[in-house]
Each structure stands twice: as C-alpha cells, then as structure tokens.
Amino acid sequence: MKKSLVGMLTLSAMTMAMGSAFAQEAPAMSAAEKEQAKKIYFERCAGCHGVLRKGATGKNLEPHWTKKDKDGNVTEGGTLNLGQNRLEKIIAYGTDGGMVNFDDILTKEEIALMSKYIQNTPDIPPEYSLKEMMDSWKVIVPVKDRPTKQMNKINLKNLFSVTLRDTGEVALIDGDTKEIRNIVKTGYAVHISRLSKSGRYVYVIGRDGRLSLIDLWLEKPAVVAEMKMGFDARSVDTSKFKGFEDKYAIAGSYWPPQYVIMEGDTLKPIKVVSTRGMTVDGEYHPEPRVASIVSSEIKPEWVVNIKETGQILLVDYSDVENLKTTTIASAKFLHDGGWDASKRYFLVAANASNKVAAVDTKEGKLAALIDTAKIPHPGRGANFFHPKFGPVWATGHLGADVVTLISTPSADPKNAKFKQYNWKVVQELKHVPGNLFVKTHPVSKHFWADAPQNPDKTLAESVAVWDMADLSKPKAILNVAKDSGLPETKATKRAVHPEYSADGKEVWISLWGGKTDPSAIVVYDDATLKVKKVITDPKMITPTGKFNVYNTQHDIY
Numbered sequence: 001m002k003k004s005l006v007g008m009l010t011l012s013a014m015t016m017a018m019g020s021a022f023a024q025e026a027p028a029m030s031a032a033e034k035e036q037a038k039k040i041y042f043e044r045c046a047g048c049h050g051v052l053r054k055g056a057t058g059k060n061l062e063p064h065w066t067k068k069d070k071d072g073n074v075t076e077g078g079t080l081n082l083g084q085n086r087l088e089k090i091i092a093y094g095t096d097g098g099m100v101n102f103d104d105i106l107t108k109e110e111i112a113l114m115s116k117y118i119q120n121t122p123d124i125p126p127e128y129s130l131k132e133m134m135d136s137w138k139v140i141v142p143v144k145d146r147p148t149k150q151m152n153k154i155n156l157k158n159l160f161s162v163t164l165r166d167t168g169e170v171a172l173i174d175g176d177t178k179e180i181r182n183i184v185k186t187g188y189a190v191h192i193s194r195l196s197k198s199g200r201y202v203y204v205i206g207r208d209g210r211l212s213l214i215d216l217w218l219e220k221p222a223v224v225a226e227m228k229m230g231f232d233a234r235s236v237d238t239s240k241f242k243g244f245e246d247k248y249a250i251a252g253s254y255w256p257p258q259y260v261i262m263e264g265d266t267l268k269p270i271k272v273v274s275t276r277g278m279t280v281d282g283e284y285h286p287e288p289r290v291a292s293i294v295s296s297e298i299k300p301e302w303v304v305n306i307k308e309t310g311q312i313l314l315v316d317y318s319d320v321e322n323l324k325t326t327t328i329a330s331a332k333f334l335h336d337g338g339w340d341a342s343k344r345y346f347l348v349a350a351n352a353s354n355k356v357a358a359v360d361t362k363e364g365k366l367a368a369l370i371d372t373a374k375i376p377h378p379g380r381g382a383n384f385f386h387p388k389f390g391p392v393w394a395t396g397h398l399g400a401d402v403v404t405l406i407s408t409p410s411a412d413p414k415n416a417k418f419k420q421y422n423w424k425v426v427q428e429l430k431h432v433p434g435n436l437f438v439k440t441h442p443v444s445k446h447f448w449a450d451a452p453q454n455p456d457k458t459l460a461e462s463v464a465v466w467d468m469a470d471l472s473k474p475k476a477i478l479n480v481a482k483d484s485g486l487p488e489t490k491a492t493k494r495a496v497h498p499e500y501s502a503d504g505k506e507v508w509i510s511l512w513g514g515k516t517d518p519s520a521i522v523v524y525d526d527a528t529l530k531v532k533k534v535i536t537d538p539k540m541i542t543p544t545g546k547f548n549v550y551n552t553q554h555d556i557y
C-alpha cells in the first residue's frame with residue numbers, strides 16, 4: 001500500500017543539513033491560512049507528532065523531511081523528502097507505518113493546507129507559568145458551601161463519566177438506570193476522567209489543558225472548580241496513599257512539557273515542574289511530554305511517564321515543598337499503561353520502541369523492559385489468571401494483529417511455579433491491528449479487545465471476546481454497530497473502549513461516529529454476550545472513553 005516513512009528516521013545530522021541546503025522554499029501561506037492550519041494541527045496532529053513536530057508515535061514532520069528536494073524526491077543523502085503531492089496522499093490515505101487516513105475527517109482543501117503548513121518551520125508556542133494557572137483558576141462552589149454527605153440518590157459506585165469528544169463535555173450516566181444524570185461543560189475533547197481516592201470527585205482533563213473538578217455529592221453532580229493548566233494535555237490523577245486521600249491532584253501537559261501539583265478539592269495550583277531534559281539516549285529534548293500518570297497506593301507517589309525522554313518519574317508528594325523524584329530510564333516513547341494485579345508494578349507502553357516497561361514501585365526501579373509486537377497500546381491493560389502461565393497482564397497493539405500476554409510476579413506461594421515466566425511474553429492471541437483498549441474484570445470469564453483504528457469498517461465497528469478459561473476456543477466477534485440498531489452511515493462508527501460496570505456483569509462499548517451521526521453506548525451482558533441496552537440521546541455526541549467510578553477509583557482492570 002503506502003510507503004513507510006521509517007527509513008527517514010535513520011538520516012544523519014549531516015544528511016539533514018544537506019537536505020535542507022538543497023530543499024525548495026516552503027510554500028507561502030497567508031496569515032489566515034496559517035491560523036486555520038495551526039488549529040487543525042493542534043486538534044488532529046500534535047498528539048502524535050508533537051508541537052515542535054520532532055515526532056513520537058508519529059514521524060518527525062520538520063521541514064527537512066517534509067519539503068521536497070529541488071530536483072525531485074531524492075536528496076543528495078539518498079533519503080526521501082516529501083513535497084506537496086506526497087504529503088497530501090499520506091494525510092488523505094494514511095500509511096502502513098500507523099498514520100491513519102484523514103480523508104473522512106478533513107476536506108481536500110484542508111488536506112492541501114496542512115501539507116503546505118508542515119513544510120513551513122513550526123511556530124514555538126508560548127510557555128505557561130504558575131501565575132497564569134492561578135489567573136485561570138476558578139472555584140465555582142467553595143469547599144465550605146459543598147455538602148458534607150451525598151445529596152443525591154444515585155448509586156455513585158456505578159456511575160459512568162463518559163467523554164463526549166467533539167462537544168467538549170462529559171456525560172454522567174447512571175449505570176443502574178442507564179439515564180444521563182447530567183452533561184457538564186469541560187475542556188476541548190476531554191481525554192480521561194479519574195477519581196479521587198474517596199470516590200467523591202471526578203477530575204476531567206481536556207486536550208486544551210482545561211481541568212474540571214466534578215463533585216458527585218451535589219444534588220445534581222456538577223463542576224465545582226476549574227483551572228487551565230497548559231495548552232495541550234492528556235493526563236490527571238490524584239493522591240491515593242493513606243493520609244493523603246483527596247489531598248492533591250496532579251496533571252501533566254504535552255505543551256508546555258511540565259506537570260502541575262494542585263490542591264485536590266479546589267485545583268489551586270501549588271507547584272509546576274518542567275520535564276525538559278535528556279532522553280534515555282543522552283540527548284537533550286525540548287518537548288518531553290507528560291503521558292500517563294498513575295497514583296500509587298503503597299507509597300505517597302505518582303508514576304509520571306515522560307514520552308519523548310523515556311524517563312519514568314516517581315514523584316514523592318509527601319513533602320511538596322521539597323519534592324523528591326526518582327528518575328528511572330526505560331525506553332522512548334512512553335504512552336499509556338496500568339497496574340499489574342498486585343498493584344506493585346506499573347506497566348507502560350514505550351510504543352514507538354515496541355516495548356513495555358515494568359516499574360517496581362516498591363523498590364523504585366525498573367523491573368523489566370519487555371519486547372513486544374509493534375506499537376503496544378494497552379489503555380490500562382487487563383489482568384487475569386492464565387490457565388497455564390498464572391497471573392498475566394495484557395496489552396493490545398495498534399500496529400500488530402495480536403494481543404500480548406506478559407507474566408507478572410505474584411507474592412502468593414501458590415503461584416511460585418509461575419515465577420519462571422515472569423516478565424516474559426507468554427502468549428500472543430490472534431487479533432487484528434488497530435486495537436486501542438483491552439479489558440476484563442476480576443469476576444468475569446471474558447476478555448475484550450476493540451479495533452477502532454483498523455482501516456476496515458466492519459472490523460473497526462466490532463469487538464472481539466475471548467473465554468479466558470480456554471483461550472484456544474475461537475473468539476466471539478460482536479459487530480457493535482449492527483447490534484446498536486443505529487442506521488448505517490458512511491462514516492465508520494468506531495467501537496471503542498470496553499468498560500465494565502461496578503459489579504463486573506456488564507460491558508459498555510462506545511460507538512464513536514461522526515459529529516452529526518447518531519452515536520450510542522451499547523451495553524452487553526458479559527455472561528451471555530447479548531445486548532442489554534443501547535443508550536442513545538441526541539445530546540450524546542461522539543462518546544469515546546467511559547470511566548466507571550468504582551473501577552477507576554480502585555484501578556480495576
């Protein structure tokens with residue numbers, strides 16, 4: 001199909017210099033065109049390629065790669081440069097290297113515009129200080145005016161915080177009745193929701209860095225505080241160690257590359273820490289973005305994963321004034337991850353290195369760096385007891401047609417016989433590429449995996465389910481789009497992010513369609529794999545991530 005760009009990354013600095021010396025002028029753009037392109041770049045491209053376009057999950061998009069050589073496609077260094085036509089094709093149709101197609105999201109004119117834009121030198125966005133965070137900080141309901149007990153009758157354990165991606169909102173859906181209890185305004189294209197240790201507060205981070213704090217104890221759960229912590233962000237968590245419950249929150253940004261520690265119940269910013277520095281290869285990086293963050297329950301620490309440097313930070317919040325950080329070198333480019341069953345080890349995907357790093361948070365050191373198939377993407381991963389290999393943690397892959405099972409240590413003497421397998425890939429289950437999330441639950445016998453990034457419409461609209469007691473049995477394929485009963489649409493309704501109910505008996509899957517297409521959440525009975533309920537509502541636009549309060553609060557996956 002399309003040509004891989006991987007070879008481009010092997011260029012030496014000298015060749016780069018030669019390439020640019022012989023390159024054509026970048027295409028001219030008006031100020032209005034630049035503004036429009038900048039917005040599209042932020043919304044659609046920066047996540048994978050970086051604001052400075054140095055590349056991470058996506059390729060480097062600096063002009064020395066994107067501008068065409070003056071004589072054609074091949075530079076004196078023998079390496080492909082791209083130019084307008086080739087860039088337009090790549091953006092429209094994607095690549096084998098994992099770039100998705102944008103021909104169903106952007107118009108032809110927008111694709112041409114973006115191709116021009118990325119041949120121009122990237123603008124460096126402004127920094128963002130503690131003072132600016134303070135200026136943006138709003139307490140909508142002060143702590144003293146908040147209730148001292150739950151004022152509604154909702155079974156909060158089974159409430160779901162659902163991202164409505166394209167409307168900048170979160171829907172709070174009652175897991176028992178399946179009714180929408182409230183839709184709250186949040187930042188742009190919210191990425192994740194996380195729960196405070198007590199389960200009272202939901203922290204919601206928008207891609208635009210707007211952080212919202214939702215109080216579930218209000219009669220109608222609503223936003224009680226807000227703060228803009230950066231320009232581009234993906235992660236947030238809260239302090240969960242005994243004695244620090246609900247005390248602090250932490251949020252990480254992509255731009256500027258830094259994290260901020262806040263008061264847990266007001267979001268008042270306390271301390272900002274830059275993540276700029278050296279990669280695991282010893283090179284300075286100007287844009288090391290904060291990827292996943294998770295809160296330990298065995299120490300007053302957050303695990304903060306820095307994408308571009310491949311450094312994993314254990315940030316000790318017991319004394320925020322005198323912050324102590326352990327820096328653990330792993331591999332580039334860190335992305336998402338989750339706990340093993342014991343919650344001592346955190347496993348994080350170094351996705352562009354095709355590795356998973358396991359951190360021992362008790363000892364404060366790297367436990368293992370495990371080679372996997374291409375582009376691991378676990379979400380939080382999934383833990384279960386494998387009939388032959390004992391406790392395993394699973395990750396799916398964006399770039400390979402397997403789900404990888406990695407053996408994890410167990411302190412239970414009954415599991416001593418499995419020690420020989422620890423940190424080894426013990427099995428690969430056949431799936432399809434384009435998988436983003438896997439999930440199971442301690443009371444379930446099933447293991448679920450989606451494939452929303454698969455280019456095939458039917459596969460992207462379906463999920464696969466394995467019987468964990470006998471993984472050799474053929475997996476069940478559920479066509480979620482068909483099961484929803486929604487009308488056929490040209491745009492793919494991506495079946496994304498399986499999430500369990502608090503009792504582990506239902507699995508909720510989002511159908512993520514176009515902004516003007518009807519969307520739904522399809523609820524399956526986990527035992528029978530039959531549809532129990534299709535949740536639709538005209539206000540439920542582009543649902544993606546769903547976060548069950550109890551499961552998120554206790555890291556159950």
Ligand code: DHE
Nearest residue numbers: 047048165192234235236291292293335336379380544545
């Ligand atoms: Fe995510 C988790 C980054 C695109 C849905 N995503 C994460 C995390 C990171 C991340 C760093 C881990 C947060 C944590 O645990 O603290 N995601 C990125 C990107 O950089 C990327 C590739 C491109 C972008 O521009 O954002 C990206 N992500 C997406 C989507 O397009 C998804 C499918 C739909 C959406 O809503 O945007 C999406 N990401 C999610 C979800 C999680 C997530 C649902 C949390 C999984 C969980 O179960 O905890």
